[in-house]
Amino acid sequence: MxxxxxxxxxxxxxxxxxxxxxxxxxxxxxxxxxxxxxxxxxxxxxxxxxxxxxxxxxxxxxxxxxxxxxxxxxxxxxxxxxxxxxxxxxxxxxxxxxxxxxxxxxxxxxIGMVFQQFNLFPHMTALENVMEAPVQVLGMQRQEARDLAESLLKRVGLAEKGASYPSQLSGGQQQRVAIARALAMKxxxxxxxxxxxxxxxxxxxxxxxxxxxxxxxxxxxxxxxxxxxxxxxxxxxxxxxxxxxxxxxxxxxxxxxxxxxxxxxxxxxxxxxx
Ligand SMILES: Nc1ncnc2c1ncn2[C@@H]1O[C@H](COP(=O)(O)OP(=O)(O)O)[C@@H](O)[C@H]1O
Ligand SMILES: [Mg+2]
Incomplete structure (x- = not known):
């Protein structure tokens, strides 16, 4: 959903x-x-x-x-x-x-943007990358941000990759995380x-x-x-x-x-x- x-x-x-x-x-x-x-x-x-x-x-x-x-x-x-x-x-x-x-x-x-170079935070998992702005910028509670990030990773076909770091993902997967990250700011x-x-x-x-x-x-x-x-x-x-x-x-x-x-x-x- x-x-x-x-x-x-x-x-x-x-x-x-x-x-x-x-x-x-x-x-x-x-x-x-x-x-x-x-x-x-x-x-x-x-x-x-x-x-x-x-x-x-x-x-x-x-x-x-x-x-x-x-x-x-x-x-x-x-x-x-x-x-x-x-x-x-x-x-x-x-x-x-x-x-x-x-x-x-x-x-x-x-306004949200997805860049040619994915610009993910390398020291954060896919899930943390998506949670970061809602927590830091919007002040969202971590549990709510986690739920949102999980649903967005699912949305871009990466439900199983939340715990992976960018270096463990293909370029296509990294770019899909970057899309989920942009969507997280609605x-x-x-x-x-x-x-x-x-x-x-x-x-x-x-x-x-x-x-x-x-x-x-x-x-x-x-x-x-x-x-x-x-x-x-x-x-x-x-x-x-x-x-x-x-x-x-x-x-x-x-x-x-x-x-x-x-x-x-x-x-x-x-x-x-x-
Ligand atoms: N920060 C900058 N400083 C100097 N020149 C820039 C800067 N950003 C873009 N340019 C120049 O502006 C022109 C247009 O760039 P850009 O908007 O990136 O074009 P496009 O995306 O259509 O290829 C390019 O010639 C580029 O070198
Ligand atoms: Mg360009």
Whole structure:
């Protein structure tokens, strides 16, 4: 049995958009540069609650930076990022860090991320890795956190691996622990950054299947950066192709993969098929 927050059927896409619910995430004229290089260039992007968006584009186009901005691992130079209507961060003086810590953490806590490199704590078992943030950040009782972690490890097909350390697990298993760890914070938006790029080919499928199932069994919004075009298509309501810090094309999976309009989208998809 899934823990309560995950036992929800996926919300109908249309009803989510038609309601007054604020956008899950919104970038308003966001720019980010590193030194002299503009990496995100006046980006406007809206993600609706429960929407699944695949973000594709060449290496260096700024995909990871978008996710890191949402995780507040980077801060914009200009513009504003909002999460469920609240300002998460902004360029200039408008940073949400000016808010009381508790308010900032509540906004930031709505977002979870899974990284290419799993980043598990090596000295903790799989179970302890999943329990850590609920206990340390949310102040959850250890028994409750343990129950939650057990149910989430089961959810990602690792019910038997709770006592294993990361070094005793395959890459695919470690990545599934990392997914369970992110879910333990009950995010409303999940970010996935090339989560299969560091994996051996034979375990990629088991990780993609876990994310596929999450997409069908939960109502989290998802922003998925991937080079697996089959997966990008499978998971998404919407696909965004970006290049040089800008959105080049934004459409349904059918539009982007079957009938891309932009020459650069076409060139990218052709190159990646080879
Ligand atoms: N912290 C940083 N300092 C300097 N340059 C960075 C930093 N993070 C990313 N970049 C540069 O920004 C560009 C875009 O990076 P990234 O968002 O990782 O692109 P993508 O994920 O699409 O490959 C890259 O050229 C990268 O070298
Ligand atoms: Mg990247």
């Amino acid at each position: 899934l823990p309560a927050p995950y036992r929800v059927l996926r919300m109908d896409h249309q009803s989510a958009t038609a309601s007054q619910t604020p956008l899950a995430a919104e970038f308003v004229n966001v720019s980010k540069s590193f030194g002299a290089f503009t990496i995100i260039d006046d980006l406007n992007l809206q993600i609706r609650p429960s929407e699944r968006v695949s973000l594709i584009g060449p290496s260096g186009s700024g995909k990871t930076t978008i996710l890191r901005l949402l995780m507040t691992l980077e801060r914009p130079n200009e513009g504003e990022i909002k999460v469920f209507g609240d300002i998460l961060s902004a360029g200039g003086e408008g940073s949400a860090k000016a808010r009381p810590d508790r308010e900032f953490r509540a906004i930031r806590g709505k 995010p409303q938006i999940m970010l996935f950054d090339e989560i299969t790029s560091a994996l051996d080919p034979e375990v990629i499928g088991e990780v993609l299947e876990v994310v596929h199932n999450l997409a069908h069994e939960t109502k989290m919004a998802m922003l998925v950066v991937t080079h697996e075009m089959g997966f990008a298509r499978d998971i998404a309501d919407r696909v965004i192709f970006m290049e040089r810090g800008k959105i080049v094309e934004d459409g349904s999976p059918g539009e982007i993969f079957n009938a891309p309009r932009n020459d650069r989208t076409k060139a990218f998809l052709n190159a990646i098929k080879r």
